[in-house]
Amino acid sequence: MARTSERITDRSAVRRLHDRLGFGPRAGDLDVGFDATLDRLLAPAAPVVPPELGAPPQQPARDDREARKAANKARVAQEKVLLSWWLDRMVAEPTAAERLTWFWHGHFATSSQKVRSPQLMLAQNQTLRRHALGSFTDLARAMVVDGAMIRWLDGNDNRKGSPNENLAREFLELFTLGIGHYTETDVFEGARALTGWTVRRTSPQPRLVPARHDAGSKTIFGRAGRYDAKGFADLALAQTASAPYVAGRLWFRLVSPAPPSAAVRRRLQQAYGERRDVRALVRAVATDPAFTDTASTLVKQPVEWAVGLLRALGVRPSALDDMTRLRLAAGLRGMGQLPLRPPSVGGWPSGAGWLTTAAGVARLHVAQLVAKHADLRALEQGDRVDGVRALLGVDAWSDRTRQALSGLRDPRQLAAVAACAPEYVVSG
Amino acid sequence: MDNLTRRRFLTMSGVTAAGALAVGATRVDWSDLMTAAVDDPLDAGDAVLVVVTLYGGNDGLNTVVPAADRAYQDARPDLAYQPDEVLDLGEGLGLNPGLKGLKELWDDESLAIVRGVGYPKPDRSHFRSMAIWQTAAPEGAVSTGWLGRWLDAAGGDPLLAVSVEPTLPPLLAGATTAAASMPVGGLKLPGGRLGSAFAALGTSAAGEERWRAEVARSVADLHSAVRVLGGAMHEQPDQQDEEQDEERTKGASAGGSSQLARQLDLVAGLVEAGVPTRAYSVSLGGFDTHADERGTQQRLLTELDTALSGFVRRMRTSDRGQQVVVLVYSEFGRRVHANGSDGTDHGTAGPMFLIGDRVGGGFHGQQPSLTDLADGDLKATTDFRDVYAAVLGDVLGAEPERVLDGHTGRLDGLIRA
Numbered sequence: 001m002a003r004t005s006e007r008i009t010d011r012s013a014v015r016r017l018h019d020r021l022g023f024g025p026r027a028g029d030l031d032v033g034f035d036a037t038l039d040r041l042l043a044p045a046a047p048v049v050p051p052e053l054g055a056p057p058q059q060p061a062r063d064d065r066e067a068r069k070a071a072n073k074a075r076v077a078q079e080k081v082l083l084s085w086w087l088d089r090m091v092a093e094p095t096a097a098e099r100l101t102w103f104w105h106g107h108f109a110t111s112s113q114k115v116r117s118p119q120l121m122l123a124q125n126q127t128l129r130r131h132a133l134g135s136f137t138d139l140a141r142a143m144v145v146d147g148a149m150i151r152w153l154d155g156n157d158n159r160k161g162s163p164n165e166n167l168a169r170e171f172l173e174l175f176t177l178g179i180g181h182y183t184e185t186d187v188f189e190g191a192r193a194l195t196g197w198t199v200r201r202t203s204p205q206p207r208l209v210p211a212r213h214d215a216g217s218k219t220i221f222g223r224a225g226r227y228d229a230k231g232f233a234d235l236a237l238a239q240t241a242s243a244p245y246v247a248g249r250l251w252f253r254l255v256s257p258a259p260p261s262a263a264v265r266r267r268l269q270q271a272y273g274e275r276r277d278v279r280a281l282v283r284a285v286a287t288d289p290a291f292t293d294t295a296s297t298l299v300k301q302p303v304e305w306a307v308g309l310l311r312a313l314g315v316r317p318s319a320l321d322d323m324t325r326l327r328l329a330a331g332l333r334g335m336g337q338l339p340l341r342p343p344s345v346g347g348w349p350s351g352a353g354w355l356t357t358a359a360g361v362a363r364l365h366v367a368q369l370v371a372k373h374a375d376l377r378a379l380e381q382g383d384r385v386d387g388v389r390a391l392l393g394v395d396a397w398s399d400r401t402r403q404a405l406s407g408l409r410d411p412r413q414l415a416a417v418a419a420c421a422p423e424y425v426v427s428g
Numbered sequence: 429m430d431n432l433t434r435r436r437f438l439t440m441s442g443v444t445a446a447g448a449l450a451v452g453a454t455r456v457d458w459s460d461l462m463t464a465a466v467d468d469p470l471d472a473g474d475a476v477l478v479v480v481t482l483y484g485g486n487d488g489l490n491t492v493v494p495a496a497d498r499a500y501q502d503a504r505p506d507l508a509y510q511p512d513e514v515l516d517l518g519e520g521l522g523l524n525p526g527l528k529g530l531k532e533l534w535d536d537e538s539l540a541i542v543r544g545v546g547y548p549k550p551d552r553s554h555f556r557s558m559a560i561w562q563t564a565a566p567e568g569a570v571s572t573g574w575l576g577r578w579l580d581a582a583g584g585d586p587l588l589a590v591s592v593e594p595t596l597p598p599l600l601a602g603a604t605t606a607a608a609s610m611p612v613g614g615l616k617l618p619g620g621r622l623g624s625a626f627a628a629l630g631t632s633a634a635g636e637e638r639w640r641a642e643v644a645r646s647v648a649d650l651h652s653a654v655r656v657l658g659g660a661m662h663e664q665p666d667q668q669d670e671e672q673d674e675e676r677t678k679g680a681s682a683g684g685s686s687q688l689a690r691q692l693d694l695v696a697g698l699v700e701a702g703v704p705t706r707a708y709s710v711s712l713g714g715f716d717t718h719a720d721e722r723g724t725q726q727r728l729l730t731e732l733d734t735a736l737s738g739f740v741r742r743m744r745t746s747d748r749g750q751q752v753v754v755l756v757y758s759e760f761g762r763r764v765h766a767n768g769s770d771g772t773d774h775g776t777a778g779p780m781f782l783i784g785d786r787v788g789g790g791f792h793g794q795q796p797s798l799t800d801l802a803d804g805d806l807k808a809t810t811d812f813r814d815v816y817a818a819v820l821g822d823v824l825g826a827e828p829e830r831v832l833d834g835h836t837g838r839l840d841g842l843i844r845a
Contacts, residue, residue, distance in 0.1 A: 114680040152681055154769065157719035162768020166681065166718045169553070169774075179556055297639050344483070344713075345681045346555050351639070355646035356596055357608055361617060364626055368618075398636060400644070404628030413622045420647070421629055422640035 006294045010034060012395050012428070013292045017041065019300070019427040020254045021096040021286060024308025025393040038286055042133065042279055045097035050126060051085035053078045053118050059201055078118040079340060084325050086125065086339055088317040090307040096282060100132035101125065102303065102339070103253055108143050108175055109342035110152045120148040121340055123204040136246055136276035137237060144171055144233045147199040147206040153345065155197050155206075160214040163191035170345050172236055178248075181241035182221070189218040193232035237276065243269045247281060254285055256296040257351055264290050298427045299351050302335035302359070306366055309419050312392050313374035320373060327369055334362025360420075367419040371412040379411035388418045397423060470704045472747045475786060475823045477707045478695055478739075479575070480688070480756040481562075481597065482732070484679050484715030485554065487725055488761035488778030488806075492541055493522050499798035504766035507722055517541070519791060526729035529737025530781070537789030538740070539781060540842055542815055544796040546777035546808025550760065554716070554774070558759040562599035564813055564832055574816055575707050576602030577831045578824060582706075586649070589707040590698065592691040597709055607709070608649065617651070627651050678724040679716040688712040689735040696742050699749055706824055715758060719771040732756075740783055753823045753843065756781040757812070763804055777808035780815055786823075788841045811837055818842040 008016065011030055014037050018025040021041045029037070057074040060067030090098055105128060112121050124146050131139035143149055144167070150156060153167035168190035172182040196213030199206040208229075218227050220235050227235065236242060247268040251260050260268065271277070271284030285291060300308065306328070310317065317325060332338045336359055337348055379387050385405045389397055392415075397405070401421045408414040418424060470476070494500045495511040497520065514522025515531040523531050533539040547566040551557045560566050564574035572580070579589055580602035589600050589607035600607035617623055630648030632641060691710040698705060712732055717724050736754060743749030761778030777796055793810035800807065814837040817828035822843035829836060 111680065114677045116677065154681075154718040154771070157767075157769030157771065159768065164718050164767055164769050164771070165773050166716070170681075173553055173555070179553055184552065294637075297637055299639050299643070344554075352606065352642060353596060355642055356591075357646065357650045360646055360650040364618070368622075398633040398640075400631045400633040401629060404625045404631070407628075408621055408625050410621075413625070417622060417625045417629065420626060422633075422636070422643035422647075425643045426637070426639040428637065428640070 005289075007289075007292045008294055008428070009395075015393055015395065016292070016296075016427065017286060018393070019304075019308070020099075020291075020298070021282065022094070022099050023090050023304060024311050026311050026314075027391070030393060038283070040094065041096040042283060043095055045093065045095045045129075045132075048089065048129060050122060051081055053081055053122060056117060056119055056201065075116065075118060079112055079121070080326070080329070082118045082122055082125075083329060083338075083340055084317050087307065087310075087328070090303075091310045091316055097129065097132045100278065100282065101129045103250070104128040104132060104139065105339065106253070106342065106347040107249060108146075108149065109345050109347040110146075110148050111342050111344075112340040115148045115151045117148070117151065117201075117204070119204045120151060120199065124148040131278075133279040133282065134277075136272075136278055137234075139278075140176060140237055141230050141233045143175065144194065145197050145206055145208075145229050147204050150197055150199045150206050155194065156199060158191060158195050158197070159212045160192075160195050163188065163195060163214070165191045167191070168194055168232070171233070174346060176233075176236040176245065177239055177241050178245040181239060181245075182236075186220050189220045189227075190232050190236075192216075192218050193220065193227040194229050197229060243272055243276070246276075247272060250281065250285060252350070253298075253301075254282075255291055256293075256298065258295070260290065264288055299354050300425060300427050301348065301350070302332055302337040302354060302363070303339060304427075305363070305419075305425060306332060306335075306370070309367065309370050309392075309424075313370055313376070313415060315370055315373050324369065324373065328366065331362050331366035331369060335359045335366070363425070364416065364420055367416040368412070371415040371419070374412075374415065376411035376415055379414055384408075384411070384414055388414050391415070392418060392424050394418075394421075394423045395428060397421070470699070470702045470706075470748060473751065474706065474748075475751045475753060475825075476699055476705070476748070477819060477823045478692070478752060478754045479599065479707065479709045480732075480736070480754060481558075481599075481709065481711040482715050482756065482758035483554075483558070483711060483713040484681075484717070484758070485557075485760045485762055485774055486715040486728075486758035486778060487717060487721060487772055487775075488758075489764065490721070490725060491524050491527070491729065492517070492543065492779045493524060494520055494795065494798065495522050496520050497798055500764075503764045503798070504772070506770055507766045507772070517791075519795070521791075521795065524726060524729050526726040527733045529733045530783075533737065533740060533783055534789065538785055538787055539783050539789055540787045541791055542780040542782070542810055542839065542842070543791060543793040544777045544806065544809035545757070545780045545793065545812050545815060546760070546806075547811055547813075548808075550776040550805065550808070552760065552774040552776075554759060557774075559598065561757060561759050561812060562597060564816055564835075570833075572603050573597070573599035573601050574820075574831060575599050575607070575709070576605065578602075578707070578820060578826050579605040579607060581826060581830055582824075587703070587705055589709070590695075590703075590705045591709040592694050597711065600707075600709055607707075677714060678720060679714045679718070679728075681716055688731060689738065692735050692739040696739055696749070699743065699752060700746055702748065717762070717771050718767065718773060719769040721766075721771040736783060744785065750785050752784050753786055753819065754781070754783040755815075755819060756783070761806060764798060764801060764806060765804060776802070776805040778806075780812070782815075782819075782842060786844050788844055792839055792842060810839065811835075813837060814839040815842065 014030050014034050015025055017037050018029055057071040060071050127142050154164045155167050158164040165187050169187045173179050192214045196209050197206055198209050217224050268284050271280040342348055385402055493509050493514045495509050495514045501508045513525055516522045530539055562573050563570040575589055582588055584605040586605050586608050591600050591607055630644055632644055695708045714728050743752045757780045760776055762772035762775040767773050796806040796809055813832050813835045817838035820826045820828040820831055
């Protein structure tokens with residue numbers, strides 16, 4: 001696919017860095033240069049204090065309807081605490097580690113709907129966070145024995161003599177290799193390697209129950225051995241299809257729905273290297289000429305759009321009242337993307353999948369909600385239309401949008417409608 | 429993009445239960461079509477198709493159960509239903525005890541069961557198999573859904589098909605047309621200056637970048653949709669998570685929605701209001717029953733049964749509703765043998781349901797053998813495209829071969845003239 005490529009301006013490139021490696025720019029961010037911005041984004045994140053969720057609710061007796069209802073209610077409340085905490089982290093954190101934590105959540109997509117344990121979801125979040133910019137080897141090894149993942153993909157039922165293939169299959173198909181790069185034998189034998197990993201209700205710490213583990217020889221990718229979970233993960237990662245797959249997934253979410261060219265792919269793989277270094281991979285993505293190509297546009301995912309808006313307008317979720325936070329979560333659900341609740345293990349859709357009629361209504365409601373809680377005094381005088389452009393970090397308005405916004409006097413209405421403009425919904 | 433690149437791209441995008449296939453689609457002037465829709469409401473004689481997708485791989489053998497078959501009992505001793513538990517349909521088969529409403533429809537001859545439906549060289553990946561069913565292309569990389577291609581062929585009116593889910597399923601994405609999507613909660617837009625400014629964002633800007641142009645178009649589409657459909661909507665509170673208990677969510681890792689009754693309620697309202705939509709898509713998730721299957725599946729089937737029988741009863745009370753045909757499918761059945769965690773792993777062929785007054789009730793297709801298996805799996809006896817062909821031809825009045833890439837098979841007698 002040959003085409004003459006054009007570059008975006010330096011200032012737009014800094015804005016794009018914030019959009020893609022972070023959650024969008026804040027006031028003043030665009031006055032810093034590209035290299036300094038990239039270094040700051042890729043710097044180690046400060047240690048994170050996890051939220052206090054409290055203990056899991058007591059497991060009620062099966063026939064006690066009231067107790068079951070109460071336990072469900074307590075769990076839902078804990079999940080809300082976790083969600084608000086995470087959204088607040090995304091708004092507050094100035095480094096790429098937070099954005100990559102979010103990326104990996106979509107990659108190793110696990111839903112609280114089935115896991116039914118905010119404690120396990122938090123533990124998984126901590127693991128994604130720890131390895132967000134580290135080695136994919138460590139991340140993949142950790143996720144194949146992660147408690148939430150085990151419950152999500154039926155690991156508890158995967159026992160010696162009766163392997164359950166769910167986790168082994170998705171690990172190969174969605175997490176490490178992509179479809180077409182493994183056989184049914186690899187799935188079956190891989191499931192055997194994962195037997196015995198179990199997570200209990202009482203602890204977020206999964207463990208290997210030796211009596212349930214099949215320690216016999218397995219043949220995976222044509223090699224025989226007494227493989228365990230780590231051995232299985234390592235075999236998958238060693239396949240030649242793995243590095244391009246992982247780099248391609250990252251590219252798809254951070255740069256463009258168009259796959260990288262062969263030359264770009266080679267550069268990315270070289271950076272990723274034998275250590276499977278995610279930070280180096282992300283740096284290679286951001287410094288590749290294709291990153292600043294005008295054609296590398298993306299529809300922001302709803303969470304990225306909403307968090308970016310909260311950042312730009314200086315609204316911290318932790319400072320909002322419970323009802324507003326609930327409405328924010330309902331709005332994200334309406335747009336089709338609630339963190340901790342991906343629609344399936346395949347993760348979230350992309351591109352036009354976010355531009356449904358249903359999502360459009362929810363987007364406007366969320367924009368109004370955020371604008372209502374923002375300090376918008378800067379928009380009370382002067383060229384308000386240009387003021388809201390600068391506030392949101394948009395490169396330029398089209399005549400269409402300038403005209404649409406020109407009739408609005410109320411700063412809150414102005415900010416809400418501007419946030420729904422194509423120039424803000426799409427990361428140019 | 430060549431086919432291989434396209435396929436890799438779709439794989440990377442995780443095709444999944446989403447509109448990834450719609451990438452590069454939709455070039456429609458909604459407001460013109462909306463005006464036509466107001467001028468030209470659904471004809472009372474026009475049939476309407478409602479597609480129900482069961483995500484996760486519904487276990488066909490425990491849905492239409494060969495309870496008296498020795499091989500069935502031997503393959504899954506702890507999972508099997510006994511002959512006195514199932515709702516007898518004859519020919520040695522019975523419905524899952526959760527499907528009481530469907531049994532009544534069967535007795536009314538309003539339920540057709542197509543047995544052993546699948547496709548050649550079955551794929552056990554949820555995503556690949558669902559993509560095959562939704563694109564109707566078992567062989568290769570096709571980027572459009574079967575109803576999307578029907579939309580293209582029918583003249584590109586996106587209101588002809590509506591998804592009552594938050595995201596657009598690939599089956600509704602064509603090359604040039606994507607269906608509209610309606611939220612279960614209804615559409616409500618603000619008025620006043622804010623409303624006018626928001627509506628003005630839907631104006632196209634000359635030479636605009638492709639995705640921005642799509643955002644603008646989606647805003648315009650939204651306003652047109654609200655104009656036409658707004659009256660049919662009603663606000664309902666979102667379903668509380670507290671109501672979902674564990675058995676309901678046990679098989680949830682393969683996607684799909686959880687509010688089938690409400691989705692169908694909305695569809696019923698749209699049909700009754702005379703919206704000129706000919707195809708609707710709804711879904712129910714949770715069928716990926718790798719463990720503790722019996723309770724989970726029976727609960728889901730009961731939910732399906734309650735939602736479907738309520739919908740069909742309501743549809744019978746209006747002329748337009750009597751033209752509705754419901755089609756129910758899942759991406760695959762499950763293995764014949766249980767897996768040792770009282771569940772079943774991904775398998776192959778399964779039954780399809782067609783429901784409605786216009787349906788030729790009774791069995792269609794052959795029941796697959798439980799002893800002549802392929803690698804432990806049922807051998808499909810009917811190609812799903814034969815069923816699509818019947819629906820395309822006899823419900824939607826289309827030329828099936830054109831939509832199904834030259835596929836010529838067609839199941840006769842499924843839809844009454």
